[in-house]
Amino acid sequence: MSRQSVGAERARGGRSGPVRRAGGNEAMRALVLTGTRPDIIKSASVVHALEASGCQTFLVHSGQHDVAVSALYRFLEMRPFATVRLGSRGSRLAELNARLLEALDPLIARVQPDVIVVQGDTTTALVGALLGFYHRVPVAHVEAGLRSGDCGEPFPEELNRRLITRIAAWHFAPTPLAVASLRREGIAPKAITMTGNTVVDAALFGYRRLGPPAAQQSGGSRLIVVTAHRRENWGVGIEEIGRGVRRIAERLADITVLWPLHANPEVATAVRAVWSGLAPDVRPRVRLANPLAYPDMLRALRDAWLLVTDSGGLQEEAVTARVPVLITRRQTERPEVLSCGAGRLVGADARRLEAEITRLYRSRAKWEAMRPARSPFGDGNAGRRIAAVLAKAWVAGAGLSPPRAALADTRTVVAS
Secondary structure (H helix, E strand, C coil), rough: CCCCCCCHHHHHHHCCCCCCCCCCCCCCCEEEEEEEEEHHHHHHHHHHHHCCCCCCEEEECCCCCCHHHHHHHCCCCCCEEEEEECCCCCCHHHHHHHHHHHHHHHHHHHHHCCEEEEEEECHHHHHHHHHHHHHCEEEEEEECCCCCCCCCEEEEHHHHHHHHHHCCCEEEECCHHHHHHHCCCCCCCEEEEECCCCCHHHHHHHHHHHHCCCCCCCCCCCEEEECCCCHHHCCCHHHHHHHHHHHHHHHHHCEEEEEEEECCCCHHHHHHCCCCCCCCCCCHHEEEEECCCCCHHHHHHCCCEEECCCCCCHHHHHHHHHHCCCCCCCCCCCCHHHHCCCCCCCCCCCHHHHHHHHHHHHHHHHHHHHCCCCCCCCCHHHHHHHHHHHHHHHHHHCCCCCCCCCCCCEEEEECC
C-alpha cells in the first residue's frame, strides 16, 4: 500500500494546531465530495469502507447534478452530511466553477477535514481539489490516472483530471495503465495505489440489491441501449449517433432501442428531433426515456444486447455486465475496454455505427467475443483498498489537524 506522499507533507505544513499522532483517540475526518450521478455511484463503496474503518466521514453533495439524486443516495445506502443548492444556471463552465468554489469553501472551513476525497474528473472534483489546496488539506483522488491524450476530448474532463493530479497527495489508480500514466507524469510510486475501479463495487452492490434477473424468453428482440451527452458530441455528433441507430431500427425488425435522455434540455431536444417521423411499425420499438434511475440503468444493461455510448463510466459498467459496447468517441481514457475486446471505437459517425452494429447482428461469434468473462476494472474491493491506505497513513502518524467539536448531522447550503 502507498504511504503519505510529498504533496501531503507540504499540505500539512500550513495547518495550524498540533498534529495528531498514532495512539491518539481522534478519528480521521474525511470529507467525500460528490456532485454528479457518476460521482455518487463511484464514491459509495469508499464512503461505506471509510465508515466501517471508524473514520468520521462527511459526505457532501455539490449540487452539480440535482435530478433524482436523493433516490440514488438511498439505493446506495448513503446519507449526505450537506447538500449544496446551486440554483438555476446556464451551461457555462466558468459559472459552474465560480458557484461551486463559493458554495463549498465555507463547508470545508466548517468541517476542517483531515483529507478531502474527490472522484474522477468532474468540475466538482476539480473544485474540491482546488479548495483542498487553498485550505492546505491533502487530497485523495479516486479513479486517478485516466488519460485520453487529448484535452479537447472529453472536454473538460481530460484537463480536469490532469489538474487534479498536480494537487492530489494520494492517487488511487483503477488499472495498471492508469498507474503507468501517473508514473510517466512524475508521480512518486509511493503516492500511487492500484485499487480497481469503484464502479465495479457499485455495480456488484446494485445487482445484489436487485436480485437475480427474470428468465428471458427465447426468440425475443435485441435491445440496444444508447446514451449521448459529451459536449464534443453536442449538435452534429448527436445527430450522427441518432441517425446510425435509427437506420438499424428501421432495417431490423427484432431490434428495440432504449435511449435515456440526458437531463440537459438542449441534448434531449436534439435526440428527439432525430427520431421524429418514425414509421408506425418502428415507433413501438423505440423508447426515448427520461433519465433512468441507477437501478433501472443496471436492469437495462443486464437485459441489453448492445450498448452505444459516449459515457466513460458506462463503458466500465458494460464490461461488468458483459454487454458489448460501441464507443461514439474518437478515443477513450478507458483503453482497457478496447484491449479486453469488450468495446470498439466508432466515433460519432452514422455510417460506421450502422456498419458495426450490423457486423455484430450477423455474427453471434463476433458478439460473444465482445463479452469477456473478467472485467479489467477490478474485483469489487476498490473501496476497501482506498480506505485501508488512508487509515494506514492516519495510524502511522499522518494526522493533520487538532480535535474539534462534533458537527450537526445534516444541513443544506443554498448558493446565492
